[in-house]
Every structure is written in C-alpha cells, then in structure tokens.
Amino acid sequence: MNPIPFCGPPPLPGGAVWNTHPILISALLLGAAATLLLVRRAGQGAAWPMAGWAMLALALVSPLCSLSVALFSVRVTQHLVVVLGAAPLLAMAAMRLRSVARCGIAAPAAAFAVLLWLWHAPGPYAATFAADGIAYWMMHVSLAFSATWFWAALLRVDPARPLAATVGALATAIQMGVLGALLTFAPRPLYAVHAPDVTLPWGYTPLEDQQLGGLLMWVPGGLLFVLVLAAGLTLALRPGARTAS
Secondary structure, three states, X not given: OOOOOOOOOOOOOOOOOOOOOHHHHHHHHHHHHHHHHHHHHOOOOOHHHHHHHHHHHHHHHOOHHHHHHHOHHHHHHHHXXXXXXXXXXXXXXXXXXXXXXXXXXXXXXXXXXXXXXXXXXXXXXXXXXXXXXXXXXXXXXXXHHHHHHHHHHHHOOOOOOHHHHHHHHHHHHHHHHHHHHHHHHOOOOOOOOOOHHHHHHXXXXXXXXXXXXXXXXXXXXXXXXXXXXXXXXHHHOOHHHHHHO
C-alpha cells in the first residue's frame, strides 16, 4: 500500500481538493499576524506583505497542493508561486530586519540556489511524498525562507552599488534556467512518484509532464529575473550611479 502524501492521494481529473489541514491554516495565520506586527512597529504599510501571505496560502491551501501530487508541472507551478510570487511580497517586511540589512546578496542567492536544486533532485523530491509530511514541510519552509531572504537582500542593495543587484539577479536567472533546461531535455522521467498511471489520466506521459515543468521553471522564472536585471543595469548606467560606485 502506497503512503498518502500530506496533500492527499494523486487526484483524477475533477478530483482535486482544497487542503484545510488545521496545522497548515494555523501556521499561515500566525505567520501573517507576526508579519503584520513587524510592519506596524516599523511604521510601514502592510498591504504587500499580507498579499505575500495570501499568495503563500494560494500555493499551499488551494487545489495546487492536491494537483502537485499527480503532476510534476503543477509542483513546479506551486514552487514558482512561492518563490516568485509570495517571496518578493514577504520580502517587503523581511527587508526591515537588521540581519537582512547587514547581509549582502551572495549568501542568500547561494542558499536559494542550493535549496532549489536540492529539492528538485530525485531523492529529496521523492521524500516529500512520504506520509509523515516532514520532508514536504522542510521543502516549502526552506524554499520560502531562502527566496524571501534573497528578495529582501536584492531589494535592500545599496542604491550606490546597483551592480550587486544586477549580478545577483543574473546568477539566479542562470541557475534556474539551467535547472529548467536539464529537466526539459532529460531523456527519461526522473521522478518515479509521477508514474504513468498517475499522469496519463491528465493527458501527459511522465516525460511530457516533466518537460512542461522544466519549461515553466526555465521561461517564467528567467523572465522575472531578466526584468530585475534590466532595472539594475538602468540604474548602473546612470552617470550619478557610476560616480557613486
């Protein structure tokens, strides 16, 4: 008998459900409350950070959670919502912390890259489908934390040194693109949990599902960081920025 993952068994078309696990809901509410307290103490607006928690809830509570058990491409979509949607918004609050203010861009960029590759390696990825849910929670917490740390450091880069943000965004875009390309062009399926009997009801072979997930990571992920890169270069090429650097 196969273990049932935290998000439930692989659904058939039309069978995806919402995840209303009380521990998950409590953790989201406590995190949102702590963030609200932080930004209010800092005298800042709470709209963007609260939107970040809403995006995180969308990734973890909505049927994305259930669908991600069946399709690798949906699991990648779930990760993109966390690291490219929720994390930049949560970073609006995290960047107020002194520890982030003292941090450069290299350490959070490296941490995010290592964790992204780790959790998409076949072994750790398969572990997230265990019934106890421990690896699943470790995956999402570590990805959300490292991505928020990275975005907070990126947003806090000294305006006099915009090239730091540019290099950080470029390096992250490259590593996400390489991972996405490897998944797209892999000659065989890498994830046994997405077996033919799980993906075929959705109209995909395991390899097609993996290729779609790789493309999602490669293109949307890369495009967002290219936009950040372009903004950084624009600042770097201003005469005042060159003089200050």
